[in-house]
Amino acid sequence: MHPAERTTPIVRTLLAAAAGLAVIGCSPTPSATGAAPLAARVPPAVSGEEVATLTAPPLVPPPITRTHPTKVIVNLEVIEKKMRLADGVEYMMWTFGGTVPGSFIRVREGDQVELHLKNAAGNTMPHNIDLHAATGPGGGAKATLTIPGGESVVTFAALNPGLFIYHCATSPVPMHMANGMYGLILVEPKDGLPKVDKEYYVVQSEFYTKGKYGDPGLAVLDMDKGMDERPTYVVFDGSVGALTGAGALKASVGERVRLYVGNAGPNLTSSFHVIGEVFDNVYGEGGSTIAEHNVQTTLIPAGGSAIVEFVTEKPGDYVLVDHAIFRAFNKGALGMLTVTGPDNPQVMNPVKAGLTPAGK
Amino acid sequence: MLLVTACMVLPPGAAAAQATRAAGAVAARTVAIPAGAYRPLYGADTARVRVPAFRLDRRAVTRGEFLDFVRADSAWRRGRVRPVFAEAGYLAGWPGPLDAGGPADLLRPVTAVSWFAARAYCASRGERLPTTDEWEYAAQASETVRDASRDRAFRDRLIALYAAPAGERTRPGRGFRNVFGVEGMHGGPWEWTEDFNSVLVSADSREAGGTSRHTDFRAVCAYAAIGASDPTDYPAFLRYAVRAALDARTTIDRDGFRCAAHA
Numbered sequence: 001m002h003p004a005e006r007t008t009p010i011v012r013t014l015l016a017a018a019a020g021l022a023v024i025g026c027s028p029t030p031s032a033t034g035a036a037p038l039a040a041r042v043p044p045a046v047s048g049e050e051v052a053t054l055t056a057p058p059l060v061p062p063p064i065t066r067t068h069p070t071k072v073i074v075n076l077e078v079i080e081k082k083m084r085l086a087d088g089v090e091y092m093m094w095t096f097g098g099t100v101p102g103s104f105i106r107v108r109e110g111d112q113v114e115l116h117l118k119n120a121a122g123n124t125m126p127h128n129i130d131l132h133a134a135t136g137p138g139g140g141a142k143a144t145l146t147i148p149g150g151e152s153v154v155t156f157a158a159l160n161p162g163l164f165i166y167h168c169a170t171s172p173v174p175m176h177m178a179n180g181m182y183g184l185i186l187v188e189p190k191d192g193l194p195k196v197d198k199e200y201y202v203v204q205s206e207f208y209t210k211g212k213y214g215d216p217g218l219a220v221l222d223m224d225k226g227m228d229e230r231p232t233y234v235v236f237d238g239s240v241g242a243l244t245g246a247g248a249l250k251a252s253v254g255e256r257v258r259l260y261v262g263n264a265g266p267n268l269t270s271s272f273h274v275i276g277e278v279f280d281n282v283y284g285e286g287g288s289t290i291a292e293h294n295v296q297t298t299l300i301p302a303g304g305s306a307i308v309e310f311v312t313e314k315p316g317d318y319v320l321v322d323h324a325i326f327r328a329f330n331k332g333a334l335g336m337l338t339v340t341g342p343d344n345p346q347v348m349n350p351v352k353a354g355l356t357p358a359g360k
Numbered sequence: 361m362l363l364v365t366a367c368m369v370l371p372p373g374a375a376a377a378q379a380t381r382a383a384g385a386v387a388a389r390t391v392a393i394p395a396g397a398y399r400p401l402y403g404a405d406t407a408r409v410r411v412p413a414f415r416l417d418r419r420a421v422t423r424g425e426f427l428d429f430v431r432a433d434s435a436w437r438r439g440r441v442r443p444v445f446a447e448a449g450y451l452a453g454w455p456g457p458l459d460a461g462g463p464a465d466l467l468r469p470v471t472a473v474s475w476f477a478a479r480a481y482c483a484s485r486g487e488r489l490p491t492t493d494e495w496e497y498a499a500q501a502s503e504t505v506r507d508a509s510r511d512r513a514f515r516d517r518l519i520a521l522y523a524a525p526a527g528e529r530t531r532p533g534r535g536f537r538n539v540f541g542v543e544g545m546h547g548g549p550w551e552w553t554e555d556f557n558s559v560l561v562s563a564d565s566r567e568a569g570g571t572s573r574h575t576d577f578r579a580v581c582a583y584a585a586i587g588a589s590d591p592t593d594y595p596a597f598l599r600y601a602v603r604a605a606l607d608a609r610t611t612i613d614r615d616g617f618r619c620a621a622h623a
Contacts, residue, residue: 080525092523122525124614125598126605147605148612149449171604172597175519210516220520223594224512 043157044069044110051075054103057237058249060199060260061106064188069110076103077118078127078146078168078181085207085233086240086332088216093180093238094125094168100238101203101264102166102183107133109161109190114153115140121149126170131156132303133164133185141169161189163286163305165262174266178208178226180238182264184305189288196309197255202243204272204300204322204333205264206231213331229267234327236320236335243320243335251312253341258309259320262286265302271323272306273297274337276316283307297323312339313347390415391541392623396506398497399589401596411497416490417618419543420551421481422532423454424466426473429481431458436477446474449611467532469616471549475608478552482619489554490620492603496596499545501538509593518595521547529614546595549616556603 048070053061079098085091096102107113113134119127126147130139134156143154167173168181184201208226209219213233225232236243243249251257263270273296282298284291286305292298300306312318320335321328328334393416397408430437430451438450438457452472454460460470473481475489482488490498502508509515521535524547528534535547545551588597606615 121613122527124522124525124529126601145605147610148614150612171601172594175594175598220516220523223515223519223592227592 041159043112043159046070046110046112049073052105052107054097054105055201056097056099056103057101058200058202058243058247060104060186060201063192063195064106064108066108069108069112071112071114072107074105074107074113074115075118076105076115076129077120078123079120080123080125082218083180084239085209085219085235086214089214089219089240090217091179091207091209091219094127094176095180096129096166096168096183100180100182101201101205101262102181104183104201104260105166105185106188107158107185108188109158111158111187112155113158114155115144116151116153117144117146118151119146119148123148125176127168127176127181128152128170129166130169131164131166131185133158133160133162133166133187135159138169139166145170158187161187161288163187163260163262163283163307165264165303165305167264167303174226175221175223177264177266178206178221180205182262184260184262186260193258196258198249198251198257199260200249200257201260202236202320202335203238203262203264204234204236204270205238206266206268207233207235209233226266231268231327231331234268234322234331234333236333240332241334245336248317248336248338249320251337251339253312253315253339253344256309256311257337258307260305260307261300262305263300263302267302268322268324268327269302270300271297272300272308273321273323274308274310275319275321277310277312277318279308279310281307281309312337312341314344315339315341386415386621389418390619390621391418393494393498393540393542396497398493398500398507399509400493400496401588401590401593401600409493411493413623414490414494415621415623416494416498416540416542417620418541420469420548420616420618421478422466423460423468423470426451426470426481427458427460427466429484433480433484436480441477443609445476445609447609447611449613450474450477452611453613468530469532469544469548471530471616472611472613473552473615473617474611475552475556475606478617479554481617485619487619487621489552489617492553492555492558494620495545495551495553496599498538498540498542501540501542503536504539506539509596510590515593515595518546519598522595522598530616549614550599550602552615552617553603556606557608
């Protein structure tokens with residue numbers, strides 16, 4: 001018997017239905033005329049094509065010097081692998097590009113992004129991607145569900161400039177996010193961002209594990225803690241200490257520093273602060289314009305971002321924290337910016353230490 | 361069909377003996393699952409679905425068993441199978457179309473088989489793939505109870521089993537034997553079901569088949585948790601997401617199957 005004869009009519013119907021599924025969107029069916037409402041933006045025509053330079057945290061791809069929109073190909077691969085969560089603690093991370101947070105993507109307003117999402121052949125789970133920068137059902141999630149060994153492609157127009165979270169949105173989404181599937185995509189405004197001396201990529205996120213903070217070995221996800229919003233770890237750039245010691249961010253005295261800061265959650269809102277600095281500029285909630293000057297602590301919602309800028313006036317260590325301070329002290333939400341260069345005593349100068357009782 | 365042939369060529373006594381042996385082999389290979397009810401992750405409502413008694417393979421079909429099948433039916437050999445029935449990765453891990461590897465490999469669950477091939481295999485035994493209801497119903501059993509689906513510790517075990525690297529999941533004997541006597545439903549590869557694509561969990565997990573279990577495209581837009589009977593059942597979400605990501609031609613090296621039969 002030929003294999004075709006073994007498929008039942010139901011099967012053929014299902015196949016036909018599956019073929020139809022691809023074209024059925026999530027949002028209400030567009031009007032029969034197919035005409036877009038007048039207010040809808042039309043992406044600009046693009047010229048040329050390039051492959052996006054992606055970077056691992058805490059690095060950021062170089063600023064875009066192009067003055068026209070183009071087609072940008074982004075190649076992102078999902079990799080599930082054991083990674084360090086803290087000293088002596090490993091975790092089976094699900095990653096975009098092999099790091100947590102995932103690769104930093106940088107495009108320009110108006111670009112036509114062609115995103116290739118690969119799911120590594122050795123992985124166990126299907127994955128997809130929802131880019132908050134993308135306009136359309138699911139932010140691309142519907143179009144990118146990808147089995148291990150597979151690759152999906154979605155194109156989208158980068159209509160809105162700003163700094164956006166991307167993350168996996170495959171069921172169950174809290175688990176995929178709790179396991180490390182998030183990153184940032186920057187859509188530079190048409191005219192670019194003002195030039196700075198240093199740019200860094202920082203994402204705050206939580207891990208929910210069985211047992212206590214620092215318990216050695218392979219930590220595993222604790223869904224109850226996740227549902228109760230009681231994280232075991234709150235970290236910058238994917239692990240305790242990722243941005244301290246050898247991983248510390250670096251700048252010289254007098255440099256303008258820009259931090260692209262995301263908060264992946266999955267649950268907590270971040271009170272982002274750099275100890276010993278005041279943010280000269282904050283692009284609030286990751287939008288494209290400076291919303292506020294002279295900010296001490298900026299709120300970053302889960303699934304949101306902020307861009308902060310400041311000038312380093314004095315050498316020393318500056319500590320990045322979530323100023324919900326138990327998170328910094330006991331859960332890992334600490335990073336370091338080490339500033340080197342000539343001292344600047346007019347800015348701050350230790351005059352007398354109070355380490356001995358007065359009068360002695 | 362085999363038994364009919366045997367009856368024609370063997371003396372009556374021998375045929376009866378062989379039939380008895382064959383029935384015994386089926387009994388050893390499969391497990392009787394008693395009728396019962398379970399609560400599907402996605403349902404028309406949160407009502408329990410009644411599952412009639414059926415038989416289910418004790419273990420996932422092995423490479424060795426599948427090798428016998430493709431030896432007997434050349435249409436399902438790698439290189440011969442029609443592309444419409446299987447992707448290029450069909451049986452990709454095998455050294456050759458009629459070579460499934462060494463003795464240890466023959467005991468591993470067969471993977472990289474399409475739904476069509478899995479179905480054809482079961483049909484060659486006079487059996488079928490289990491329905492999703494049957495599979496999920498049998499799979500909610502732990503070693504000691506028939507329904508452990510609400511047991512947090514059981515769920516945690518499943519998540520840990522699922523998180524293992526793909527290579528580990530195709531080792532023979534992964535997982536546990538549940539109270540029905542079925543082995544490896546959670547520790548082994550993902551498994552095809554007859555109606556794997558009839559529960560339309562959207563590709564975007566936050567949208568889900570909310571109101572209908574069957575082909576209700578309007579329902580694809582609700583938030584996943586809204587359509588789910590128990591939004592805390594993460595292992596079930598994972599299984600349904602895997603099924604939603606497959607199509608009938610898909611061949612991945614972590615997807616196998618087992619067969620079912622009527623009681």
